[in-house]
Each structure stands twice: as C-alpha cells, then as structure tokens.
Amino acid sequence: MSSEATSSDYVDDELRGEDFGPSIDDNALAAAARQARLPFDRPTEHELAFFPELWEHKTAVEVFLLIRNSTLATWQYNPQKECTASDVRNNIFPPFNSDLDLIQNVVHFLTRHGLINFGRYVRSTRITRFLVRDRRKVIIIGAGAAGISAAIQLISTGFDVTILEGRGRIGGRVHSFKTKSGQVMETGGDTLRKLEDSPMTTLLHQVSLEEHGVYDYTTIYVDGKPLNDDKIHIFLTHYESAKGALNWEAHQREHRDENGLFVSRQRAYENLMNLSERSTLIKYFNHCKSLEEVARAREKHYNQMKNLRNTALMAENRLKKLEEQGLLDNDPIMRRSLKRDVATSIQKFDEVSNAFEAADNHWKLLNEHPQAKQFMHPGSDFNTYNFMLGFEEYLIGAQLEKVQFSCDSAVNKEHGVAARLTEGVAELLLRITQRRNLDIHLNHKVVDIDYSGVDDVKVKVQKKDGEIEELTAAIVISTLPIGVLKKSISGDARAPTFTPPVPAEKAKSIRNMGSGLINKCILEFDKAFWATGSRANNQSTQFVTVSPNIRTRGSLSIWSSTPGSKVLTTYMVGDSCKDSPDDVIIQRALQTLHKVFGNNCPRTPLSAHITRWHEDEFAFGSGSFMSLRTEKSDFDELMKPLKTSDGKNRVYFAGEHTSSSYAATIQGAWMSGARAAADIANDYVGFGFVDMSGTKNVKGEDEEGGDMHIDHDGPLPEGMLADGQQANGGVVNGEIPEAKKAKIDN
Structure with missing residues (x-):
C-alpha cells in the first residue's frame, strides 16, 4: 500500500471516532438529515438546482446523499468546531471520499444555507472577502434571533456587518431579567419547542446552559381538583383525533367563505363538534x-x-x-x-x-351499554376539551377565531420535544454572540429606510439622546416584526418609514399576515409551593387550570416554571386580558392558584410583572400567524427584497413572520436570518467554493491586506486540494463562473 493512499484514503477507526466524528451508519445519517429538516433519501429542489449533475444518474444522487448526510452528521457530532471538507472526507469510506470538489461544494452549500457551521464555533478555515470594502457593508435592523443569525452568517461569508437595535439590549422579543432576590423572569419567548429538528438544539450544544424538559399535560386541574390520568388520556386522544381529521380535510381542499376568506380553525372545530x-x-x-x-x-x-x-x-x-x-x-x-x-x-x-x-x-x-344522548357533557368535560383548543391558541399565538383553517396554519405547532432554560433563552442568544465581535449599536432606533438611491441604502436612526444620524450601506436586512411593519405601512409615527413606500403587493401581504399576542403574568413567591409534596419532581413545574369560561380558555390556564425557581409564569393569549389593569390580572391569577393549592399559596406574591407586548413600540405583538386573509404566497412577498434604482436587491427581510413553516417561533426567526444571509451571499458573491487552501486571498481593487481574518487552527494541507482546483474558491479573474450563479431560495 502506498504512503499516499495511506495518508489520504484511509483513517484509523480510533482516530475517526475521537478526532473527526462518529462512525457513520444509515441510522445516524437518517437522524442527521431529520434534525436538519432534510429528507434522508432524496435531494431537495434547492439541492437539485445547485447540483445539476444530480439529474444525470441515480448513482450521482446516492453519492451526493451519502456526502450530504455524512456532512450533517459530522457537524452535529461536534458543533463547537467548524466542519470542513477534510473532516467529512475522513468520515466517508473509499471510494466515496475521492471527489474532494464535490465534498467541498457540499460543505460550502450547507454552510451557506445555515445548516452547518452556524452559531458559536471555532473556525479552522480563513474568511475570504470577494467584495470591495464599500460593497460588503451590511446594516441589520434588529438584534433579535433573526438579526444575530444573519450577522453571524454574513460575517462568515466575508461581509462587514453593523446591527442597529432600538432597545438597550439584544434579544428582541426574547428577554429576561433578574428580580431583587436573583430569580430569573422571562418576559418574552421562554420555551424552545420542536427541538428534535431545530437549529436551537445545536446552539444549546455550543453553550453550557441547564435545560429542563417541558411536560404540558402532566397535571390538569378542573374546579381545583386534579383530573385522573385516564380521563386526561381520553381528552388528549379525542383532541388529537379531531386535529388529525381537520388536517386531513384541510389537505383535501381549501375551505373559504362566500367572500373568499379562509374559514377559521374555530369554525372548523365547531363544525366537527x-x-x-x-x-x-x-x-x-x-x-x-x-x-x-x-x-x-x-x-x-x-x-x-x-x-x-x-x-x-x-x-x-x-x-x-x-x-x-x-x-x-x-x-x-x-x-x-x-x-x-x-x-x-x-x-x-x-x-x-x-x-x-x-x-x-x-x-x-x-x-x-346505553348510548349517550350528548357527545360531550356540557359542563367540566366540555371546558376541558376547550382547554385543548386554548393550548393550540397558545402554540399559535392567537385566538382560533382569527386563525385560518388550512393545511399550513398549524404546521409544526405540535408539542414535540420542548425545553426551558434555567437562565432563560435570552442568555442563550447572549452567549452565542459572545466572542463573535459583533458590531451592535444599542439604543439606535431606526426611523427611516431610504432605498431610493442608485446603489446604496440610507438608514436614518435616532440615538438615545435624540440625535439623528444617517448611516449608509450597500445592503440592509430588516428584521422588523410584523406588528411594526403593519404600523409602518399605516403611517404610525412610532414605526420606521420606507422611502419610497414599500410596493403595493408587499403592503398587501403585510396587512394579510396576522399579528399575534401572548402576554404574561409572572409571579415571584418566597417558595415554590406548586412543586412540593407528591408533586416534587421534574414534571411538577408545569400544570394546567381549566377555565370555566370558554372565551378565556387560553388565558391564565397554562402555568410554567423551571426546577428550583420560585417564579411562576402564566400566559394570556389574544385580547382576553389586553385591557385589564395589572392588579386585576394578578388577583385573578392568585384566585386560580388558591382554588388549586389552598392555603399553600400566599395571599400576595413577592413581586409580579405583567407584559404588554402590544404596547411595545419595537414589537406591537408577540409573533405572526396565518389570518383568514393570509395566502401562502404572502410569505414569499414578505421575503422579497426591495431594489434600488440600479435594479439590484438592497433591502432584505427576515424574521419569524417570513418563515411559513415556523412562524411565531424562535427557531423560525433564527432560520429566517440564515436564509436572508444566504440570499445576500448568493446575490453578491455567487456560489464559488470557500477558500480551502489557507494560503491565497482574493482582494478587491480597494481592499486592504489587513482585512483577512484567519482563525485558530490554521490552513488545510496543500495535498487536500484536488488537481486543478483554484485556491480562491472557483473565482477566475474576479468573475464567478456562470454555472454557479443560479440563485436558490433557502
């Protein structure tokens, strides 16, 4: 056996397991693809567009899937270290690891679209900058999950990024603070759901945070008494059957009224009932x-x-x-x-x-065996069933009367694997941004986005002291929430303006999209009385109190905490408590707790906090949902960039409201930021390979030599480059080959 074959084609099994990644089998590859939300056994339309050679032969598809799934498995095995072509090559057995060009291109594609090499990790390859300094400047409006995700991805692609945040903190609608006694109160998004296929799982692996499982239906109280497990199972079975029947019916045909609007999910459930x-x-x-x-x-x-x-x-x-x-x-x-x-x-x-x-x-x-005269008892049984619908309102973020009955409105709103963090989700975003050297300007409220120029965008901001400053960038990403966009197109002085106004079709889509609302009543006590005695276990931090009023089925019914915390949170969906004073809401919450726990519940909390997200000028709501007017094409219109007079895309849009599959979720916001970053890179850089040589840099005519950033682990060996491969990633005389210019939507 030649020394060349030994060094490049074969890797010791022990070395493979310890240094490069797991031993790859079909089960591991299937799990990796599933976590990345990709089909295990077939390429997606996006992949077929980027890799046209897959159309030529079935064998090419099989090799591509092996490489793609192995790349995902390698990254997920150790997401704290950059997944490079050499890592993937060492995890694939000969002869499938012989085409380094394909491996490198797959790694580049998955990195570009935020499926690997995202979040907080150590790079081992250099960042290549293809654009001159003025053309690579990007301004991101909003330092929430979408803005942070977009910034990290763009920096890895070679752009210079500035984030403008109107608040005095990062996180957007993810926020927490500590009380005087040191207890964490999460006022924004607090639960990470669908972790089995969420990028948030990778982020949790990259930072050291204590997480706890969320068990939504562990205990249900009706009239102050716990419902037995058998009855809970009956209600859950019926609800899941009803939801499954509606999902099946929604996939058969559209259900609209005489005005062309979608029928609401509430009406669909009532019809089914x-x-x-x-x-x-x-x-x-x-x-x-x-x-x-x-x-x-x-x-x-x-x-x-x-x-x-x-x-x-x-x-x-x-x-x-x-x-x-x-x-x-x-x-x-x-x-x-x-x-x-x-x-x-x-x-x-x-x-x-x-x-x-x-x-x-x-x-x-x-x-x-007498036959019942009524399907459901009109008293407590009907109220308990309606709570199930209230929980669905909580997952969607709006009352079901406003949510359309379609096959898309409740997608990915199942329970799934869910978790809460002891230190809060805001701490997760904060740690992800650490050591990334992100240029974040806090207390910079955007008042106008002017894309009327030829080849740049002017962003006017108001600082904390009231000073107005105008910033210029080649590209802008707006992560303004749907509630703010609605205020913007209606001319509300509290929201930023667009100059010129956004096109009529985009404005229509903004109006069509629903703006949801979930507020919180957060109570701090001297002890966690809800998690004592027989309930002192990891599942005792969540419970349900069924409301006797159907109109308030989604409010003050779901209660959540974390193990060891003395803070208890309950949620209010929609307008049910929107106009109620704080003291009234707190009193109603305490009455509910007294009915369940009796004298164990104190008469007054140590502290309390009521959120008012509908009044927050940087949110005007808590998330988006598919209203009775929303069409699937509205998501495409919301993502559609705005062009300057030179015809180039300049103002891009991200945020959970642009994610049709994961609207109103933290992971939807994160994925939308990665999608916007990929769109920008595809539009302005093209689809060239990343620079794997570690020795060569492509500079624009105005670029300074000091702008190259090389991370810790150094370059790849020269021998890892395939014969004839350009070290600059496929760029010839500053031009991207035409075959790589096809744009792919993520």
Missing part, C-alpha cells in the same frame, strides 16, 4: 329504535311461546280426556290431529324460545 353531536344523536336514535324493536320482538316471541304452550297443553288435555272416556280408538283422525298439534307446538316452541333468548340477550346488552 356539530358533526360529532349529530352523529351522537343519530346513534342515540338508532339505539333507542333498536331497543324498541328488540323489546317488541321479545314481547312477540314471548306471546308466541305462550300461545304455543297453551296450544300444546290444550291438545294434551283433550287427548287425556278422550283416553279417560275410552274414545281414542273411536276417532283416529282426532287422535292423530291432537298428537300432531302437540308435536308441532313443541317444535315451534323450541324455535321461538331460541329467538326469544336471542332477543332477550340483545335487549339486556342494549340496556347494559
């Missing part, structure tokens, strides 16, 4: 009808048996009488007739007796 009630009444009617028919048949058979018995007895008595009188032999016809009557009656009696026994058993069975 009406159908269930109607079906129950029909079953009750059929049961009563069957009971009556069986009773009549039973009575008929009984009378027949009675008549047959009487007939047989009369014939026997007549025979005995004739025998006593000595007249049997005198009238043989009469004798035979009477004997025939006896035999026939006995035979028919046996037959009718069997029929009577069957009817009697059927009658008893119907009485032992």
Whole structure:
C-alpha cells in the first residue's frame, strides 16, 4: 500500500471516532438529515438546482446523499468546531471520499444555507472577502434571533456587518431579567419547542446552559381538583383525533367563505363538534329504535311461546280426556290431529324460545351499554376539551377565531420535544454572540429606510439622546416584526418609514399576515409551593387550570416554571386580558392558584410583572400567524427584497413572520436570518467554493491586506486540494463562473 493512499484514503477507526466524528451508519445519517429538516433519501429542489449533475444518474444522487448526510452528521457530532471538507472526507469510506470538489461544494452549500457551521464555533478555515470594502457593508435592523443569525452568517461569508437595535439590549422579543432576590423572569419567548429538528438544539450544544424538559399535560386541574390520568388520556386522544381529521380535510381542499376568506380553525372545530353531536344523536336514535324493536320482538316471541304452550297443553288435555272416556280408538283422525298439534307446538316452541333468548340477550346488552344522548357533557368535560383548543391558541399565538383553517396554519405547532432554560433563552442568544465581535449599536432606533438611491441604502436612526444620524450601506436586512411593519405601512409615527413606500403587493401581504399576542403574568413567591409534596419532581413545574369560561380558555390556564425557581409564569393569549389593569390580572391569577393549592399559596406574591407586548413600540405583538386573509404566497412577498434604482436587491427581510413553516417561533426567526444571509451571499458573491487552501486571498481593487481574518487552527494541507482546483474558491479573474450563479431560495 502506498504512503499516499495511506495518508489520504484511509483513517484509523480510533482516530475517526475521537478526532473527526462518529462512525457513520444509515441510522445516524437518517437522524442527521431529520434534525436538519432534510429528507434522508432524496435531494431537495434547492439541492437539485445547485447540483445539476444530480439529474444525470441515480448513482450521482446516492453519492451526493451519502456526502450530504455524512456532512450533517459530522457537524452535529461536534458543533463547537467548524466542519470542513477534510473532516467529512475522513468520515466517508473509499471510494466515496475521492471527489474532494464535490465534498467541498457540499460543505460550502450547507454552510451557506445555515445548516452547518452556524452559531458559536471555532473556525479552522480563513474568511475570504470577494467584495470591495464599500460593497460588503451590511446594516441589520434588529438584534433579535433573526438579526444575530444573519450577522453571524454574513460575517462568515466575508461581509462587514453593523446591527442597529432600538432597545438597550439584544434579544428582541426574547428577554429576561433578574428580580431583587436573583430569580430569573422571562418576559418574552421562554420555551424552545420542536427541538428534535431545530437549529436551537445545536446552539444549546455550543453553550453550557441547564435545560429542563417541558411536560404540558402532566397535571390538569378542573374546579381545583386534579383530573385522573385516564380521563386526561381520553381528552388528549379525542383532541388529537379531531386535529388529525381537520388536517386531513384541510389537505383535501381549501375551505373559504362566500367572500373568499379562509374559514377559521374555530369554525372548523365547531363544525366537527356539530358533526360529532349529530352523529351522537343519530346513534342515540338508532339505539333507542333498536331497543324498541328488540323489546317488541321479545314481547312477540314471548306471546308466541305462550300461545304455543297453551296450544300444546290444550291438545294434551283433550287427548287425556278422550283416553279417560275410552274414545281414542273411536276417532283416529282426532287422535292423530291432537298428537300432531302437540308435536308441532313443541317444535315451534323450541324455535321461538331460541329467538326469544336471542332477543332477550340483545335487549339486556342494549340496556347494559346505553348510548349517550350528548357527545360531550356540557359542563367540566366540555371546558376541558376547550382547554385543548386554548393550548393550540397558545402554540399559535392567537385566538382560533382569527386563525385560518388550512393545511399550513398549524404546521409544526405540535408539542414535540420542548425545553426551558434555567437562565432563560435570552442568555442563550447572549452567549452565542459572545466572542463573535459583533458590531451592535444599542439604543439606535431606526426611523427611516431610504432605498431610493442608485446603489446604496440610507438608514436614518435616532440615538438615545435624540440625535439623528444617517448611516449608509450597500445592503440592509430588516428584521422588523410584523406588528411594526403593519404600523409602518399605516403611517404610525412610532414605526420606521420606507422611502419610497414599500410596493403595493408587499403592503398587501403585510396587512394579510396576522399579528399575534401572548402576554404574561409572572409571579415571584418566597417558595415554590406548586412543586412540593407528591408533586416534587421534574414534571411538577408545569400544570394546567381549566377555565370555566370558554372565551378565556387560553388565558391564565397554562402555568410554567423551571426546577428550583420560585417564579411562576402564566400566559394570556389574544385580547382576553389586553385591557385589564395589572392588579386585576394578578388577583385573578392568585384566585386560580388558591382554588388549586389552598392555603399553600400566599395571599400576595413577592413581586409580579405583567407584559404588554402590544404596547411595545419595537414589537406591537408577540409573533405572526396565518389570518383568514393570509395566502401562502404572502410569505414569499414578505421575503422579497426591495431594489434600488440600479435594479439590484438592497433591502432584505427576515424574521419569524417570513418563515411559513415556523412562524411565531424562535427557531423560525433564527432560520429566517440564515436564509436572508444566504440570499445576500448568493446575490453578491455567487456560489464559488470557500477558500480551502489557507494560503491565497482574493482582494478587491480597494481592499486592504489587513482585512483577512484567519482563525485558530490554521490552513488545510496543500495535498487536500484536488488537481486543478483554484485556491480562491472557483473565482477566475474576479468573475464567478456562470454555472454557479443560479440563485436558490433557502
């Protein structure tokens, strides 16, 4: 065996496991693809567009999938270290690791689109800057999850990024603070859901934060008393069945009213409930009808048996009488007739007796299993079922009367794997930004975004002291929430303006999108009385109190905390408590707790905080949802960049409201930022390979040599470059090959 083959094609198994990644098998590859939200056994449309050679042969697809899934598995195995082509190559057995160009391109594609090498990790390759200084300046409006994600991705692509944040902190609608006693109060997003396929899972692996599972239906209290597990299971089963039926129906056809608007999910559930009630009444009617028919048949058979018995007895008595009188032999016809009557009656009696026994058993069975006249008891049972709908309102962020009934409105709103963090989700974003040297300007409120120029965008900001400053950049990313965008197009002075105004189609899509609202009532006590005694376990930090009022089913019903915390949070969905004073909300919450925990609950909390996200000028709501007017194309319109007069995309949009699959979630915001960064890189840099040589830099005509940034681990060996590969990532005389210019939406 040659030394060249030994060094490049074969890696010791022990070295593979310790230094480069896991041993790869189909199960590991499938899990890696699933976590990255990609199909394990086929390429996506985006991948087919970027890798046109996959259309040529089935074998090419199989090799590509092996490399892609192995790349994902390698990254997920150790997300604190950059996943490079050499790492992936060492995790793929010969001969599939021979095409370094393909491996490098796959790594580049997944990195570009935020599927690997994102968050907080140590780079081992250099950052290559393809653009001159003025053309690579990007301003990001908003330092929430979307803005941070976009900034990290753009910096890795070679752009100079400045983040403008109107608040005096980062995180956007993810926020927490500590009380005087040191307890953490999370006023914004506090629960990470669907962690089985979320980029937030990777971020949690990159930082050291204590996380706790969220168990939504562990304990349900109705009228102050816990519901037994069997009954909880019945309600959950019925709710899941109802939701599954609606999802199936939504995929069959669209459901719109006479005005062309979508039917609401509330109406869909009511229609389903009406159908269930109607079906129950029909079953009750059929049961009563069957009971009556069986009773009549039973009575008929009984009378027949009675008549047959009487007939047989009369014939026997007549025979005995004739025998006593000595007249049997005198009238043989009469004798035979009477004997025939006896035999026939006995035979028919046996037959009718069997029929009577069957009817009697059927009658008893119907009485032992009566049919309900109502599908659901109108009292506590109906309220408990409605809480399930209230929990769905909590997941979506809006009352179901406002949410459309479609196959997209509730996608990825299932429970999934969920977790809360002891130090809060805001701490996760803060640690991700640490050591990234992000240029974040706090207390810089954007008042105008002017894209009327030829080749740049002017952003006017108001500083904390009231001073107005105008900044210029080649590219701008707006992560303004949907609530702020609605205020902006309506001319509200509290929201930024666009110069010129956004196009009519984008304005229409902004109006069509729903702006959800979830506020919180956060209470701090001297002890965690809800997690004592028999409930002192890891699942005791979440419980439910069913509201007797259907209109408030999603408010002050869901209670959540973290183990060891003395802070208890409850949620208010929609407008139910929007206009209520703080003291009224706190009193209602305490009354609910007293009903469940009695004297164990203190009369007053140590401290309390009520959020008012609908009044926050940097949010005007808590998230987006698909309203009765929202079309699937509205998401595309919301993502669509604004162009300057030179015809180039200059103002890009990110935020959870641009993510059709993960709207109103932290991971949706993070993914949208990565998507916007990929769009910018694709538009302005093209699809060239990353610089894997570690020795060569491509500079623009105005770029200074000191701008190159090389991270800790140094370059790859020269021998890792394939023959004929350009060290500058495929750039020839400053031009990107035409084959790499096809734009792919993430």
